[in-house]
Amino acid sequence: MQLKSIFQAKNLKGKTVLVRIDTNVPLKGKHVLDDSRLRLAVPTIRFLQRHGAYIILIGHLGRPAGKVVPSLSLKPVGYTLGKILRQPVKVLTLSSKPEVIKNESKKGLVLLENIRFDKGEDNNSQLLARSLARLGQIYVNEAFSFSHRATASMVSLPKKLPSYAGLALINEINSLENISHKGKKPVVAVIGGAKISDKLPVIEKLLPRLSAVLVGGGVANTLLRAKGLKIGKSLIDNKEIKDGKKLIKRAGKKLILPVDVVVDNVSTKRLEARLKMVNKLMTSDKIVDLGTETCRVYAKYIKKAKTIFWGGPLGLVEESKWRHATLALGRLASARARRQVFVVVGGGDTVGFFHQHNLVVDFFSAGGSAMLNFLAGEEMPGLTSIGYRRPK
Template sequence: MTSPIKRIDGVTLSDKRVLMRADLNLPVQDGLVSDWTRLERCTPTIRHIIDRGGQVVLLSHFGRPAGQYDPQLSFKELLPQIRDKLALSCELLDHRGELPLASLNAQQEIADVLLVDNTRFFSGETTGDQTLSRAIAELGDCFCLDAFSVSHRNHTTVTGLASFLPSFAGFSLADELDALNATLATIGRPCVAIVGGAKVSTKIDVLRNLIPKTDTLIVGGGMANTFLKAIGYEIGSSLVEDDQLSTAREIMQFADSFDCALVLPTDVATHHTFASTDKALVCDIKDVGESAMILDFGPTSMASIKGIVSSAKTLLWNGPLGAFEIIPFEIASVEVAKFVANRCASGELKAVAGGGDTLALLAKAGVSDDFTFCSTGGGAFLEWLEGKKLPGLSILSTVS
């Protein structure tokens, strides 16, 4: 459970410029946004501010430009799509990572929403730089955090602005905390976790923290390849972290010590390249060819996961089982998602999913509204489950 936070309800917004930290790190394919969930979640807060006479100065990162301007990671190309989705007047503050911002801000036309270009173009964004915090704070009168997905980051536009401006939570953030607290007040057993992702190295702490809390941990995505190679399987040309093989073996031993079953695929769907195909080869994990690339769980593994889920009371899901972005390697993830949704509908299972890729997967499967709750957070969602204090929430804790 988290401490009470200050909320947007009751805040006077008339004639205020509200710096609003959202998460517009949206998935894009062929220049088009493929999933609008994160923007849709924060839209009620945007409209609330405008309806009450305020103007929104929208802040967000996009990708990982590492403190340097990258035109491919600018919101400039996405602005027409964002504007259409919001159905509001929206202008871009094109700062190129340079200060001061006040003069640039003065050049902008009056609009309902002023979208500050990628905050990670600023070299001090990810370090919580106070000079940058002060410069951005000059753009507004108050600060609203409405992105649970970044609340675990001690970044300038997450925690730094609260040092200079009155601060509160938007509807999306507040509602998400309420739902997580209500859903996970008690975790029913057996508890199953599905954790996917490209690299083991990015999920080591997550795996270590989930193992003592779960009965079964299903490892998917590219990270499963590292575990498979660590126990001696040939994985062809599949994505793998050779420097994490010993870590994978340690994690498996750690799971054994807690009697947590760590599940890997026993059959897989492969292709010779990372691309869509109508000729995927399904084979036993012992028969992966030298040039084959593992891209999804096979039908036997998929059936095994359904069997595990069929007896579970709680399921936590972060990350797809396979390369769901390309056909036909979405099959296992989509079919398991539908199975989970059906069990939720029958009242037999409490399922909580989190993370951008996971939300996109559930949208693709058409079951986004059928899970018990879908969190916008990836790392924040998992750190919250671990009981860690999230910096973005700490700054909003109620004060007298």
């Protein structure tokens, strides 16, 4: 990993630390709907405070394209973070005088207004990076979920100051490296969700380490179609059929496809669950979940695994009737986690589903696209800029 953790920083007392955090949270009006990304930064903030550092937080919300958009202000974020920390968080505009920002940070926590209000952020502006660097003596990256972006606050700023990784970022990297490089074998991937386009590079990269790839959802539908099967009205990604055929050929016996599925007949208005073999589907059938035999097969691989990565639901879980496979296999993975097996779950829908059903695993990744990029072996500019090197 070759990263310096903030634990390794010396003489923090009296120094101003710029901490890049993930503030890209869902809002409804002025209310934060999900504060889980903000909570990730709390251990690092408290560590710095215990060691007498002054803190200036940097974050973004949405895509204002270099313009001030009031609805994307970080003021609701500052208020919510303040409630979590039980202390006020002052939100200051980027146009505030440096002396004002520095003085306020000595009184309490400061959060700079949406960094994307400045067009220099997305342009990786050296000018913006220099102006930010003048505010502090140390930089900390606590925004893994944005570390696949080459922006001023993620790439240029850390090159101008002594730079460290935050505690949550270190945990994220360690957990994902267990999947990609270090974890005990057999390693099993459970891959679902609607889109296959962002999952294919991950499967391709991890394939040499994987003992099995268990697929469901739109990913499985597309691969079944690529294999030449008729799948009726099921959700597929037609643009990925060609690449799906290549994966089927390359993965060989490691790729485990459904043998039976639950379907809904779309020619009727009622939800009608029927169990069918994958080679017996009609044109009016829509795959909504994995079948019982497929679940039994997948369960055997999960029981043998020592390391599991799960990304994406295995059925249309937004409808309660179609949650059986994700819930049953999720319970199995959860039961084995934290003792016999190291289990990582990623992706907003999947993490939300596991939380909703009180399923506990070793690590929940909030990395989103950054997590997929990391596992696919793609460039991570925000990590490289603070000294990260992938294990060989």
